[in-house]
Amino acid sequence: MIKFLDLNTINSKYEAAFSLRFNAFLKSGYYIKGTEVKQFEHDFANYCGVKHCIGVANGLDALTLIFKGYIELGKLNLGDEVMVPANTYIATMLSILNSGLKPVFIEPDHETFNISPSEIEKHIKPSVKAILVVHLYGQLAPMLEINKIASDHNLLVIEDAAQAHGAVSISEEKKAGNLSHAAGFSFYPTKNLGTLGDAGAVTTNDDELAACIKLLHNYGSSKKYVNEKIGVNSRLDELQATFLNVKLKDLDQDNERRREIAMQYLNEIDNPKIKLPFYDGTKNHVFHVFVIRVEDRSHFTNYLEQNGIGYLIHYPIAPHHQKALLAYKNLYLPITEEIHDTVVSIPLSPILTSVEIKTIINALNDY
Secondary structure (H helix, E strand, O other): OEOOOOHHHHHHOOHHHHHHHHHHHHHHOOOEOOHHHHHHHHHHHHHHOOOEEEEEOOHHHHHHHHHHHHHHOOOOOOOOEEEEEOOOOHHHHHHHHOOOOEEEEEOEOOOOOOEOHHHHHHOOOOOEEEEEEEOHHHEOOOHHHHHHHHHHOOOEEEEEOOOOOOOEEOOOOEEOOOOOOEEEEEOOOOOOOOOOOOOEEEEEOOHHHHHHHHHHOEOOEEEOOEEOOOOOEOOOEHHHHHHHHHHHHHHHHHHHHHHHHHHHHHHHOOOOOOEOOOOOOOOOEOOOOEEEEOOOHHHHHHHHHHOOEOOEOOOOOOHHHOHHHHHHOOOOOHHHHHHHHHEEEEOOOOOOOHHHHHHHHHHHHHO
């Protein structure tokens, strides 16, 4: 059986380093907001090319804190509308709703699955104050076009970069997390840069926003027992930061290996029943997942199971069809619904062997 994702093998090479760092952490007696968090915030900010990185508890909190920060600063108001791609994971929408804002669902580009600039322009109206862009599956959205539209209409742009750690915009020579006003990252274990639990971060070049989020994520406090704002407890865990500090140095190498495997898939999978993902061959894609499309998904996934190949579906139900978002159930979003009905993610990670890769290719060609 080829697992969809083998986290045990991915993390096994770090076992000795993790053990050493854990023992040092344990003996330090300093378990919250310590030196490991500060080190990661410094190094990840440098990696992304931004002035500020604030570690938080998870990716959803990262996005929510950005919105709440802008509300605190008066750049957004409760009830304002935020454009968001309709075909993302529901957490993206939850960050908007949990902040007291309203999502405006935008159809994606049919080829890249990322939010469509032409569709954004169709939804420009006075009540819309921001665009939440998702770099879906690890591929950067067309940020030059999106930022131009936003600038023309005085809109904030926020990146959901939870799947795009290290993706590089060649045209701008910048990484994900440095292509907007602010960005939210997740370091959930399955991410390209994943830790051993929940973790997240906000990146930004906005000094005022960074200062506000530093308060909000720590009970609204900059000094112990002195609370300036109504905040939350959403801090990056010291132990998870320790693991991230060990793994960050390998991120670019792992992303390059992901691209190599993706290119082999794209070059060698040849089956008219399978639609392969769009890729322009640059570093703008880090292939968090490799997503194909098939007409009869149940038949195809049964075939994968019979051939011992793991898979996942990102994502089986469109957000506007989720029970949690009943208010949006009548939206007409045909491209989004087609994507959600036909996508399947096949195994792709840096630890796949050449034999496993060839086995997957042969199985898909024989389907």
